[in-house]
Amino acid sequence: MARFRRLKNYDITVDKQKAYTHNRLQILIHNHSNRLVGAIIDIGNSPRNSKGKNKTTVSNPQNEGLRFIDDSASNSVPDLFDSxxxxxxxxxxxxxxxxxxxxxxxxxxxxxxxxxxxxxxxxxxxxxxxxxxxxxxxxxxxxxxxxxxxxxxxxxxxxxxxxxxxxxxxxxxxxxxxxxxxxxxxxxxxxxxxxxxxxxxxxxxxxxxxxxxxxxxxxxxxxxxxxxxxxxxxxxxxxxxxxxxxxxxxxxxxxxxxxxxxxxxxxxxxxxxxxxxxxxxxxxxxxxxxxxxxxGLQAEIPLAKQKPQITDLTEVCFAIRHGDEYLLRRRQAGEWWTGLWDFPRLSLTAEEVATLGIGSGQRNPKRSKSKMLPGLELIPSAVNDRLKQEVSTLTGVEIHTGELLEVLKHGVTRYRIRLLCFKADYAQGTIRSDAELEWVHPDAFSEFALTKTARQLANRLTPDRTETQ
CATH class of the missing domain: 1.10.340.30 (Hypothetical protein; domain 2)
Structure with missing residues (x-):
C-alpha cells in the first residue's frame, strides 16, 4: 500500500498491486480516528467529466460525506467527534x-x-x-x-x-x-x-x-x-x-x-x-x-504494548546477628528502593549461580527451603569467600555465613529476582561510620521503613509478630 493523496479529514491509500492490471483501483480511505471507511475509485473506462478527465465513483458504505480536496490543502487536525x-x-x-x-x-x-x-x-x-x-x-x-x-x-x-x-x-x-x-x-x-x-x-x-x-x-x-x-x-x-x-x-x-x-x-x-x-x-x-x-475490533484496540524481555537475577542477603540484634543498611541513591532499609544484599554472577547448582530458578516455589532449592543449605566455599569479602567492604564487619533461611521471589520493572536469604553471625569489626548502618533488635523492626523482602525476612526472624502491611 502507498499514500496517494488526501481527502479533507481523511487519508487515502492505494493498492499498488492493482494499479496496472485493472481499470478499477481500490482506494482505502481512513479518517483521522484511523477508522476504515472504504471507497472504490473507477478510472480508465469510466465516463469523462467536463474537463476530459476520468470521472471517479466513490463507494461510501459508512455515509461519511467524503469529498476530494487539493493535495495542497491544509492538513489541520479535524474535529474528532462531530457535535x-x-x-x-x-x-x-x-x-x-x-x-x-x-x-x-x-x-x-x-x-x-x-x-x-x-x-x-x-x-x-x-x-x-x-x-x-x-x-x-x-x-x-x-x-x-x-x-x-x-x-x-x-x-x-x-x-x-x-x-x-x-x-x-x-x-x-x-x-x-x-x-x-x-x-x-x-x-x-x-x-x-x-x-x-x-x-x-x-x-x-x-x-x-x-x-x-x-x-x-x-x-x-x-x-x-x-x-x-x-x-x-x-x-x-x-x-x-x-x-x-x-x-x-x-x-x-x-x-x-x-x-x-x-x-x-x-x-x-x-x-x-x-x-x-x-x-x-x-x-x-x-x-x-x-x-x-x-x-467489532474490541479485541484489537488498543494496540497491545510489547512485553519487555524479562531478565532473571539471583541475589543474596544476610541476616547478620550480633547478640540480640541484626544489621540493617539504608539503601543509597542510585540503588533500587533508595532510602529504605534492608538486610545487607549482594548480587550473584551467572557463574556463581551455576556453582550453586540452582539453574535459573523455579516459578512460584513453596516457602519450604528444602523444596525450593534441594541440596543448597550452605553457600559453597567457592562463592562464600567472595561474598564475605563483599559484606566486609559494604558494612565494615566480618561474618560467619550460616544456613539458608528463605528464598523470596519478586520483580522490579523488567527483572525477575530470586533472593536467597542466609543466616550469618557477626565475627569481628565495626560498622562503617560513613555508611547508614544500624544494629536493630527485632522488636524495633516495625520502626524502620523496610523493603518488601526485608519486611518478609524481618517477620521470619520475629514469627510472633503480625506481618506489617
Whole structure:
C-alpha cells in the first residue's frame, strides 16, 4: 500500500498491486480516528467529466460525506467527534455515572491535598490496594503542613508496600515547596501544578478538575483505553502521535461544567466496563458512539504494548546477628528502593549461580527451603569467600555465613529476582561510620521503613509478630 493523496479529514491509500492490471483501483480511505471507511475509485473506462478527465465513483458504505480536496490543502487536525456524537457521549455518560459511580474515599472531597495524595498513590497501583494506605496516611499526616514537616523516614514507612518509592519522596519534596513558595496553597492551573515534583500532565489535570473544577483533560490507563476504542485508534496510543491525538480528544469532549464528575465518570467507565479484555459493551452507555464497537475490533484496540524481555537475577542477603540484634543498611541513591532499609544484599554472577547448582530458578516455589532449592543449605566455599569479602567492604564487619533461611521471589520493572536469604553471625569489626548502618533488635523492626523482602525476612526472624502491611 502507498499514500496517494488526501481527502479533507481523511487519508487515502492505494493498492499498488492493482494499479496496472485493472481499470478499477481500490482506494482505502481512513479518517483521522484511523477508522476504515472504504471507497472504490473507477478510472480508465469510466465516463469523462467536463474537463476530459476520468470521472471517479466513490463507494461510501459508512455515509461519511467524503469529498476530494487539493493535495495542497491544509492538513489541520479535524474535529474528532462531530457535535451530535459529543452531545450523546456527555449525556449518556452523565446518566450512567449517576447510577454506577464508584464510592471511593477520595471522591467525597474537593480538598486538593487529599486528591493529590490519592492520585499519586493510584499511579501503578490498584484501587483496592490503595484504600488502606490512604486511610493510614491521613491518620498520621492529615494536612499539608504535617507532610512537609515530617521526616522522610516517616513518609517512606507510611508508603511501605506500595512500591515506586520515588513517589513518596516526591510527595515530601512537593509539600515543602508548597509551604515555602506557595504559602501552603495549591496552584489552580495545570501548568503551575506540573512544576511540582512528581506531578505530570495527568495528575495536574486530575487535581485541577477534581479540586477546582478547571476544564482540564485527563489521560491515564483507563481513559487511554476508552478513548482509543471510541476513536477506533489502531496505532500505538502511547506513541507521540497517539498521545497528541488522545489528549486532544480528551479536551474536545469536555463539558463546560461539572468537569470533575465528567472525568471521574470516564475513569470509572474505563475501569469497570471498557476493560482491557472482554469489555462489557452491552452495558456501555457509549456503545452507540463507539467506533470500535461498530467495527467489532474490541479485541484489537488498543494496540497491545510489547512485553519487555524479562531478565532473571539471583541475589543474596544476610541476616547478620550480633547478640540480640541484626544489621540493617539504608539503601543509597542510585540503588533500587533508595532510602529504605534492608538486610545487607549482594548480587550473584551467572557463574556463581551455576556453582550453586540452582539453574535459573523455579516459578512460584513453596516457602519450604528444602523444596525450593534441594541440596543448597550452605553457600559453597567457592562463592562464600567472595561474598564475605563483599559484606566486609559494604558494612565494615566480618561474618560467619550460616544456613539458608528463605528464598523470596519478586520483580522490579523488567527483572525477575530470586533472593536467597542466609543466616550469618557477626565475627569481628565495626560498622562503617560513613555508611547508614544500624544494629536493630527485632522488636524495633516495625520502626524502620523496610523493603518488601526485608519486611518478609524481618517477620521470619520475629514469627510472633503480625506481618506489617
Amino acid at each position: 451530535p456524537r459529543k452531545t450523546a457521549l456527555r449525556r449518556n455518560l452523565k446518566s450512567w455515572y449517576r447510577k454506577k459511580r464508584r464510592e471511593l474515599p477520595w471522591r467525597d472531597t474537593s480538598e486538593p491535598y487529599r486528591i493529590w495524595i490519592s492520585e499519586i498513590m493510584l499511579q501503578q497501583t490498584t484501587v483496592a490496594a490503595v484504600i488502606p494506605y490512604y486511610h493510614r496516611f491521613f491518620e498520621r499526616l492529615p494536612d499539608l503542613v504535617d507532610l512537609a514537616t515530617a521526616d522522610e523516614d516517616a513518609v517512606l514507612q507510611l508508603w511501605e508496600g506500595l512500591g515506586y518509592y520515588s513517589r513518596a519522596r516526591n510527595l515530601h519534596k512537593a509539600a515543602k515547596l508548597l509551604i515555602d513558595e506557595f504559602d501552603g496553597e495549591f496552584p489552580r492551573d495545570v501548568a503551575t501544578l506540573q512544576k511540582l515534583p512528581g506531578i505530570g500532565r495527568y495528575t495536574a489535570g486530575a487535581i485541577a478538575s477534581f479540586a477546582f473544577g478547571v476544564r482540564a483533560p485527563i489521560v491515564e490507563a483507563n481513559t487511554l483505553r476508552l478513548y482509543s476504542r471510541l476513536l477506533a485508534y489502531r496505532d500505538d496510543p502511547k506513541s507521540t502521535a497517539g498521545q497528541r491525538l488522545l489528549w486532544q480528544f480528551a479536551e474536545d469532549i469536555l463539558p463546560k461544567t461539572d468537569v470533575g464528575d465528567f472525568n471521574h465518570a470516564l475513569m470509572d467507565l474505563g475501569a469497570t466496563v471498557c476493560r482491557p479484555s472482554e469489555p462489557d459493551c452491552p452495558e456501555c452507555p457509549l456503545v452507540r458512539v463507539c467506533r470500535t464497537a461498530e467495527l
